[in-house]
Amino acid sequence: MSRPPQVLAVSSSLRAESYTRTALKYVLEAAEDAGAETTLLDLGAYDLPVYNPDIDDQGDGAAVLKLAREADAIAIGTPVYHGTFSGAFKNFHDYCGWDEFEDTTVGLLATAGGGSYGPTLDHLRSTMRGVHAWVLPHQVGIRNASDKFEYDPAAIDERAFIDSSLEDRVEKLGRQLVEYAFIDDRQPPEIPTTDD
Numbered sequence: 001m002s003r004p005p006q007v008l009a010v011s012s013s014l015r016a017e018s019y020t021r022t023a024l025k026y027v028l029e030a031a032e033d034a035g036a037e038t039t040l041l042d043l044g045a046y047d048l049p050v051y052n053p054d055i056d057d058q059g060d061g062a063a064v065l066k067l068a069r070e071a072d073a074i075a076i077g078t079p080v081y082h083g084t085f086s087g088a089f090k091n092f093h094d095y096c097g098w099d100e101f102e103d104t105t106v107g108l109l110a111t112a113g114g115g116s117y118g119p120t121l122d123h124l125r126s127t128m129r130g131v132h133a134w135v136l137p138h139q140v141g142i143r144n145a146s147d148k149f150e151y152d153p154a155a156i157d158e159r160a161f162i163d164s165s166l167e168d169r170v171e172k173l174g175r176q177l178v179e180y181a182f183i184d185d186r187q188p189p190e191i192p193t194t195d196d
Contacts, residue, residue: 005181007036007174008071012078012089013111014044019145020111022157023170024077027109029156030174031073036181041067043088051094061095068100073107073177076128079145080112080120093127101131105180107173108139117141134183136176140169 009028013020021042028038047059068074078085108124110117121139128135142148152160161167 005036005072005178006070007031007038007073007075007177007181008041008067009038009075009077010041010043010068010089010092012043012076012086012092014086014088015079016044018044018079019142019149019159020077020079020109022149022159023109023111023140023142023145024075025156026161026167026170027075027077027107027174027177030171031075031178034175034178036073036178039067039071043092048088048091048095051091064092065095065100068096071104072181073105074101074133075107075109075173075177076124077109077111078120078124080110080114080117083116083119084123085110085120089124096131098131101128101133104133105136105177105183106133107136107177109142109170109173110140111142111145113145115143117143134180136173136180138169138173138176140173142166 009024011018011021011024028040032038046064048061048064049059052058078089106128108121110120121141125135148162148166149159150162151158
């Protein structure tokens with residue numbers, strides 16, 4: 001039996017009430033439903049000083065790199081700041097390189113306070129391709145994010161999507177991260193079974 005894919009979601013919003021984080025939790029829930037083991041890497045919960053290549057073992061850098069390196073698929077989520085990704089994501093990405101992303105399936109999600117997220121997704125795609133990640137064609141942009149959720153105490157983070165088609169797009173990202181987690185020619189190891 002093959003092991004389940006390991007799916008990591010990286011939330012690069014530092015806001016306490018982050019729509020990016022909420023949307024990524026929906027991605028992870030869909031990935032779990034598709035058979036993955038999932039982890040949320042909330043950059044706001046880690047000590048990641050501004051990356052300095054002259055300093056070894058900065059803050060929680062080793063722990064963050066380990067999470068990224070062990071993932072078979074990674075969802076990158078960012079708020080849109082000035083037409084691109086957040087500084088928190090840039091700093092995380094400065095820590096990471098080919099060792100963390102080469103031949104790793106990556107899905108992209110951007111949340112905008114206004115209406116434009118296209119350049120942010122383009123920038124994410126370009127930087128992920130630069131470290132040889134397999135970037136899914138399907139991506140999610142959420143414009144006017146504060147208008148896309150309503151209060152629901154039973155929903156993730158007590159927020160439910162208002163638009164079911166947008167929720168479907170977010171969940172599709174989670175399912176595709178699982179479906180294509182082993183997109184290259186590496187296969188997950190077989191787990192021996194016992195029939196005692």
